[in-house]
Amino acid sequence: xxxLISYDHNVLLVTLDSCRYDTFNGAVTPTMNRLGLVKPxxxxxxxTLPAHVxxxxxxxxxxxxxxxxxxxDPQGVQLWRLSRARSVEGIVGLLxxxxxxxxxxxxxxxxxxxxxxxxYFWEDTDILRLxxxxxxxxxxxxxxxxxxxxxxxxxxxxxxxxxxxxEIAESVHDQENWFLFINAPETHWPYHSGVLENQELVELVKxxxxxxxxxxxxxxxxxxxxxxxxxxxxxxxxxxxxDRRLEILLDKLPSDKPIVVVICGDxxxxxxxxxxxxxxxxxxxxxxxxxxxNLSYRxxx
Ligand SMILES: [Zn+2]
Numbered sequence: 001x002x003x004l005i006s007y008d009h010n011v012l013l014v015t016l017d018s019c020r021y022d023t024f025n026g027a028v029t030p031t032m033n034r035l036g037l038v039k040p041x042x043x044x045x046x047x048t049l050p051a052h053v054x055x056x057x058x059x060x061x062x063x064x065x066x067x068x069x070x071x072x073d074p075q076g077v078q079l080w081r082l083s084r085a086r087s088v089e090g091i092v093g094l095l096x097x098x099x100x101x102x103x104x105x106x107x108x109x110x111x112x113x114x115x116x117x118x119x120y121f122w123e124d125t126d127i128l129r130l131x132x133x134x135x136x137x138x139x140x141x142x143x144x145x146x147x148x149x150x151x152x153x154x155x156x157x158x159x160x161x162x163x164x165x166x167e168i169a170e171s172v173h174d175q176e177n178w179f180l181f182i183n184a185p186e187t188h189w190p191y192h193s194g195v196l197e198n199q200e201l202v203e204l205v206k207x208x209x210x211x212x213x214x215x216x217x218x219x220x221x222x223x224x225x226x227x228x229x230x231x232x233x234x235x236x237x238x239x240x241x242x243d244r245r246l247e248i249l250l251d252k253l254p255s256d257k258p259i260v261v262v263i264c265g266d267x268x269x270x271x272x273x274x275x276x277x278x279x280x281x282x283x284x285x286x287x288x289x290x291x292x293x294n295l296s297y298r299x300x301x
Contacts, residue, residue, distance in 0.1 A: 001087070001092060001095060003094055003095055004072070004091055004093050004094075005260070005295060007108055007177070008258075009257050010177055010179070010253075011261075011262075012182075012260070013261075014182045015182070015264060015265070016186075016242065016265050017118050017186075017187055018187050018268065018269045019239060019268065020268025020286070020288060020289060021265070021268065021288040021289055022288070023232065023235050023239055023290070024038050027240055028243070029239060029240060030243065032243055035261055035263065035292050035297060036292045037292070040063070040288055040290070040291075041060070041061035041063045041264065041265075041288070042062050042287055043288075044062070045267060046279055046280055046281060046283075046287060048183075049128065051266035052120070052128050056100045056101050056128075058081050058096070059078075060080075061265070061289050072091050078093060079092075079093035079293065079295075080093060080101055081095050082097075082100075083096065083097045084099065093295070099131075102114075102181070105179040106179075110178055110179045111175035111176075112132065112136050113136055113171045113178060114132050114136060114137035114180075115137070115140070115164070115171075116161060116183035118185045118188055121137065121183055124137075138167070140158065141155070141159040141185075153205060153206055154190065154197075160192050162186060162241070163245070165248045165252060168180070169253050172253065172254065177257070183266075184242055186239075187235050187238045187239055187265075189208070189278070191231065191237070192238055193240070193241045194244075195237075204231065207221075208222070208277065211278070213279070213280045214270075214276065214279070214280050214281035215277065217275070217277065222272055224271050224272040226272075227272065228271030228277075229271065231271050253299070255298055259294075259297045260296070260297070261294040262291075262292070263290075265289030266289070267286050267289060268289055269285065
């Protein structure tokens with residue numbers, strides 16, 4: 001099996017939690033646009049846990065058209081492949097020897113760091129924390145509040161990872177090589193955009209909590225047209241918030257080596273289309289996610 005890229009790089013992997021593909025439509029995201037084309041991809045999981053298990057196993061959301069690219073096209077090859085996976089002849093981005101991406105990079109001497117996130121990353125014993133050794137992962141909400149599920153609203157800005165770009169950049173500053181992962185819950189309900197919303201929207205966000213997770217609106221008060229589109233717009237503003245903070249983070253990260261940058265939604269979110277809300281359901285709005293890949297990014301300082 002041939003590898004396309006060498007180990008002389010660092011990694012920034014960001015999952016935009018619950019961010020569906022069309023949230024990018026009309027969103028102002030100059031930082032992400034500079035990184036690469038935002039492609040429509042299909043997730044392997046309709047909620048956080050299975051989606052991240054797949055990603056950590058080297059299976060990013062799949063862009064259908066990329067499968068038809070020439071076998072040596074960097075956009076088409078599998079970026080990360082674990083050597084324990086089924087052996088296939090051909091070309092991959094990088095072959096990693098380990099049970100997860102984190103394991104594989106750690107075995108190569110990379111510093112592994114993680115920041116989050118949604119409740120699946122809350123404690124050392126949560127399943128999505130298992131790829132991390134003690135001290136490698138920081139969960140800001142866990143550190144700040146005792147509300148594992150983020151059900152308090154509005155949430156404090158300092159419980160979100162992209163508020164802490166200094167601390168995140170600092171965590172890799174004196175490292176030779178690093179694999180940095182951020183699970184960004186800003187785009188997850190209750191859609192943190194960095195500004196206080198008007199009271200009407202606050203009430204809608206609070207009310208919508210009870211019919212997430214594929215449940216229906218119990219009072220049948222809202223559809224996409226009568227309320228869902230306002231939540232969708234909040235997710236768009238949360239994406240723009242992340243984009244602004246990402247620019248600052250990229251400026252602070254060491255730039256001595258090219259950075260493999262991958263940004264994707266883990267799954268999407270239904271906002272009332274056909275009476276469906278939230279995720280943990282296999283609806284098109286939940287399965288279609290954005291994917292951006294840049295295999296050798298260097299920040300222009
Ligand atoms: Zn998620």
